[in-house]
Amino acid sequence: MAPLPFTQKAVALPGKRTPFVELVVPVYPPVAGEVVIRVQWTASTPLDLHRADGGLLIQKYPSLTGSGGAAGTVVAIGEGGDLKGLEIGDRVVAFAFHGGKEANHQEYITIPAYLASKIPSGVSLEAAVTVPVNLVTIFHSATADLNLELPWPIPEGWTPKNADKPLLIWGAASSVGIFAVQVFRHWGYTNILAVASGKHHEYLCKIGAAKAFDYRDDGVVNQILAYTNDDSDPNIPSILDCIGSLDGTLKPLTKLAHRGTNVAVMLPVILKDATEEEEPEYELDAAKCLIGEWADGVIVRGVRTHFYLNNEFFKQKLQPEIVPALLREGIVKPNRHRVVEGATAVERAQNALDILRRKEVSGERLVWRVSETEV
Numbered sequence: 188m189a190p191l192p193f194t195q196k197a198v199a200l201p202g203k204r205t206p207f208v209e210l211v212v213p214v215y216p217p218v219a220g221e222v223v224i225r226v227q228w229t230a231s232t233p234l235d236l237h238r239a240d241g242g243l244l245i246q247k248y249p250s251l252t253g254s255g256g257a258a259g260t261v262v263a264i265g266e267g268g269d270l271k272g273l274e275i276g277d278r279v280v281a282f283a284f285h286g287g288k289e290a291n292h293q294e295y296i297t298i299p300a301y302l303a304s305k306i307p308s309g310v311s312l313e314a315a316v317t318v319p320v321n322l323v324t325i326f327h328s329a330t331a332d333l334n335l336e337l338p339w340p341i342p343e344g345w346t347p348k349n350a351d352k353p354l355l356i357w358g359a360a361s362s363v364g365i366f367a368v369q370v371f372r373h374w375g376y377t378n379i380l381a382v383a384s385g386k387h388h389e390y391l392c393k394i395g396a397a398k399a400f401d402y403r404d405d406g407v408v409n410q411i412l413a414y415t416n417d418d419s420d421p422n423i424p425s426i427l428d429c430i431g432s433l434d435g436t437l438k439p440l441t442k443l444a445h446r447g448t449n450v451a452v453m454l455p456v457i458l459k460d461a462t463e464e465e466e467p468e469y470e471l472d473a474a475k476c477l478i479g480e481w482a483d484g485v486i487v488r489g490v491r492t493h494f495y496l497n498n499e500f501f502k503q504k505l506q507p508e509i510v511p512a513l514l515r516e517g518i519v520k521p522n523r524h525r526v527v528e529g530a531t532a533v534e535r536a537q538n539a540l541d542i543l544r545r546k547e548v549s550g551e552r553l554v555w556r557v558s559e560t561e562v
């Protein structure tokens with residue numbers, strides 16, 4: 188293997204609501220079970236905005252940025268340990284989120300092999316980088332927060348419990364939502380209700396939604412109530428809130444959830460959006476939101492995908508095996524993506540952040556080149 192450089196360029200956040208800067212940081216040689224990836228593409232996600240403008244999950248500054256995915260080539264592997272079959276030269280994509288040597292917006296990341304997925308041929312790096320964060324999020328939120336089963340491999344003839352009961356996905360055109368529709372449909376859920384703006388309805392129904400509703404329509408809650416109204420209790424057993432906006436999603440959901448409904452909310456709950464002028468406000472305990480407005484017996488949980496490694500099966504299988512298989516078999520398609528340009532990595536990161544802050548992302552993921560040169 189070619190020698191690694193000792194240092195590299197990384198994008199960093201010097202303080203809350205402060206423009207990104209470039210830092211020169213070490214490249215960490217891999218230990219047993221680790222691989223080094225030369226990062227070519229990354230994605231900027233709402234979490235980058237929550238961190239940059241709201242200081243979310245940042246213990247100290249400067250803080251290296253990027254946990255929205257990193258795609259590139261394996262350039263070094265540790266001696267020994269479980270390398271999940273990875274070899275030098277493999278094209279991989281990683282959901283690596285512990286910061287420091289894993290921070291995605293730097294030229295080389297050093298990560299445990301179980302955080303990487305081999306990219307099937309025919310899938311480009313920039314398409315692949317849209318996938319792992321929110322695909323992992325669906326497996327985690329479904330199993331840990333909604334008590335829905337997603338067995339792997341799917342047993343012959345298996346159908347999920349409540350397969351034909353409404354499964355409501357609010358924010359279905361988000362990256363999280365698009366993966367949710369694809370995954371739940373593949374696992375046999377037949378009554379997926381997608382809430383998104385009208386321009387996305389045709390696509391969402393094509394990938395598996397049984398019916399779509401427009402959240403921009405004032406009557407959306409009544410339309411969903413009318414559609415799901417039957418004698419069963421709860422009418423909608425499972426709700427996935429892919430947005431976590433106090434006014435935009437949680438408030439309408441209080442009118443749709445009944446005793447026994449499980450509601451999983453993407454954290455943070457956004458009390459106030461980030462804008463050019465003002466800091467955002469977040470709440471990390473979903474159960475503290477709208478107390479008294481939920482019906483008795485509704486179970487509200489906040490999703491924290493960063494805990495998915497607590498599930499040993501997912502730790503070993505999700506990124507190394509399940510993500511590549513779903514991509515290879517075309518069960519899950521990468522998100523549509525928009526390439527963000529800029530003269531340097533810092534500029535590209537900043538431009539992506541500005542697009543996120545202006546809320547211009549709709550049914551797509553922002554991706555950009557980390558390194559200026561090919562491997």
Ligand SMILES: NC(=O)c1ccc[n+]([C@@H]2O[C@H](COP(=O)([O-])OP(=O)(O)OC[C@H]3O[C@@H](n4cnc5c(N)ncnc54)[C@H](OP(=O)(O)O)[C@@H]3O)[C@@H](O)[C@H]2O)c1
Nearest residue numbers: 233358360361362363383384435453454490491492549550
């Ligand atoms: N805690 C966790 O583990 C975890 C994991 C993953 C993501 N998240 C969080 O989940 C949120 C979504 O992430 P993402 O990457 O999927 O975002 P994204 O793709 O950037 O979200 C953009 C989409 O949000 C939709 N949207 C905005 N407000 C809406 C509303 N009131 N109702 C319905 N749809 C609405 C828009 O839909 P239209 O185009 O239809 O207008 C747009 O397509 C972020 O806050 C992220 O930080 C949390």
